[in-house]
Amino acid sequence: MSFGTQRWDVPKLSSNLFCSYLGGLFDAEGQVILASSGKVYGFVIHSANGPSFRTIAERIGEFGVECSLKTRSRRGKPSVHYQFEIRRRRNLEWFARNVGKHSRLQRKNRFMTEEFLPRESTQRHLKQADEFRKSNLVRPTPLGRSCSRVEKSPTF
Numbered sequence: 001m002s003f004g005t006q007r008w009d010v011p012k013l014s015s016n017l018f019c020s021y022l023g024g025l026f027d028a029e030g031q032v033i034l035a036s037s038g039k040v041y042g043f044v045i046h047s048a049n050g051p052s053f054r055t056i057a058e059r060i061g062e063f064g065v066e067c068s069l070k071t072r073s074r075r076g077k078p079s080v081h082y083q084f085e086i087r088r089r090r091n092l093e094w095f096a097r098n099v100g101k102h103s104r105l106q107r108k109n110r111f112m113t114e115e116f117l118p119r120e121s122t123q124r125h126l127k128q129a130d131e132f133r134k135s136n137l138v139r140p141t142p143l144g145r146s147c148s149r150v151e152k153s154p155t156f
Helices: 015-029 050-061 089-098 120-135
Strands: 030-034 040-047 067-073 080-086 147-153
Touching: 015 030, 015 040, 015 050, 040 050, 040 089, 050 067, 050 080, 080 089
Parallel strands: 067 147
Antiparallel strands: 030 040, 040 080, 067 080
């Protein structure tokens, strides 16, 4: 495995070891996205390796977790940048419960508690916003069972 490149593979692991692997990846390349309310809006992991993110998305889908994978072209960078995102309360709860316990970084781990997860009413609003957005977008390209869409974002 050589992180920072487009060439690393996701090992075939048992459920518990996969969650531990994902926790280490989150510690190294992830971030907690907070809403203006101070609640967790999502968990994001960044990489230049789209194929491995697709593998992670398929594997995480086996647990019933939904994710999205976004791609961005960056000025002055030769490769595409990928963002693997987990949003919505039930997905955030699963991530916090199963992956968060393997996270070793206190600055990220402290947000993986009930106190920081969004309330159900917030999730209902986000679902309505997502449905509205989907109805106004061109049909997304599916990445697998668990990823809902690929979005092309502006360069940054």
